[in-house]
Amino acid sequence: MPELPEVETTRLKIEPYLLGQRLLRLEHDASHRYQNTHLASGRTVTRLSRRGKYLLLNLEDPGQDSLELIVHLGMTGGFRFAATPHTRVTMHIEDAEPLYFQDARRFGKMAVVQPGVYPGMPTLSGMGPEPLGETFSERAFVRAVAGGGRMIKPWLLSQVPVAGVGNIYADESLWAAKVHPAQTRLKPAEVRRLYEAIRTTMQAAVEAGGSTLSDGSYQQPDGLSGSFQTRHNVYDRAGQPCNRCGSEIVKIVLAQRGTHFCPKCQTLKLRP
Template sequence: MPELPEVETTRRKIEPLLRGRVIERIEHDAPHKYRDTHLAVGRRITGLSRRGKYLMLQLAAAEADGLPDLPDDLPHDLELIVHLGMTGGFRLEAGKHTRVTLTTDGGTLHFDDARRFGKMAVVRPGQYATMPTLAGMGPEPLTGDFGLDDFVVRAASCGAVKPWLLSQKPVSGVGNIYADESLWTAQIHPAQTRLNAAEATRLYHAIREVMGAAVEAGGSTLSDGTYAQHDGEAGAYQHRHHVYDRAGKPCDRCGTTIEKIVLAQRGTHFCPQCQKVRAI
């Protein structure tokens, strides 16, 4: 958490508050986690985009009285990259877990992060060498860049399918929740290796179906309540989970008890009847 649906919902919610605004201050006490944020001061936010689980604020030089001069050798455009980590999110009011305060000429947003895994960095557009996950990320699941034929070819030689999805290389933005839900929808065991064409095709369509529905539902807010929007609104997709966080409950499809295992150090939920390992 948060995964693509939560990050995309965040982008949609805060975009009206930030687009076109000039950054006046970015305050924090952890320069190793929030790198070069001073370079964003005096820049206008011209757009907000998303790549996988990353938020990306496009910044351009702005004319604004009272703001600091920027170094002459900086390019006209920069990007502020935000990774929400496990518990990060933006709020209208400061709280006990506020780590960053972003002030623009239109107001203030606070970045809260209870577990402190969130990160920010100001970089030149497209220069992500210090962020290898972002640099090597696969296609977006809800765009035409995510092609069935390529996915089927790559899945034919994959290792355990859930860790493969979590690597972000075959498709971006799929984390623990939506990997479990997609694999249940496709009726594939999370530890299955080397998917055949029929399995890969089912999984491809399941990922698009699950991710699309989760985005429209505003993501998933779990029992810990850490994910919510800046205005306090929670997601609703948790009410449609079939396996994630449902260990011990009956499968919605066949009634078999949902099980939880640890796979690649991640808690993994599945139906042992609907999602059997196929012998290779």
């Protein structure tokens, strides 16, 4: 599933293509998945931003209130500059070739809303700070995470303490911070390591264009793969040696998610 680095890479690639362009029509046949997209017709894209794993396009029409197109890529969604067998939405643009949204498994969603109004979208409305933004403070993160009784990995995946961390980058960040994914009651020093690990991992993954896994579902809009998968230390590496200590990486299921870690570097500490 695309996480912050993949969504940010997508944003960076489609921004030069869409910015300042007038949308003619969003063509699709699934109004329950792509909601109120008729409101985008005739509007100009004035900004492309991102919150966590969501793309946000500002849509303006002179004399009208601003609108926002929210895009969630789901499991397999992504924009392409050319049509594919799994094209679900065709964005017709006034002065350019169409932009295509493809989504083999159809978990992706779009909706046109009033900017910042996210009813029925608790993940987006309750989302924590951007890990690469200036509002992500170490002190606030320590306060949100240290000492709590929740297991750290599911708490990260909730998007509440920090935005945009999904299964891959949670596993990678926890390995880098030497914290067990099921750890509870983290000490402030562990949370500070995790804070640094999340920032460093996310930054490197954005620079690498994200991670394209063996299923190949994530590609950049121009068809390029990401390259961060070659730098994974734990994700999808079960049975291979830890890059730090040589122990075998293991995979478990934690809160229904496949979870990879090094049993020697990331020991579970019992803290009643």
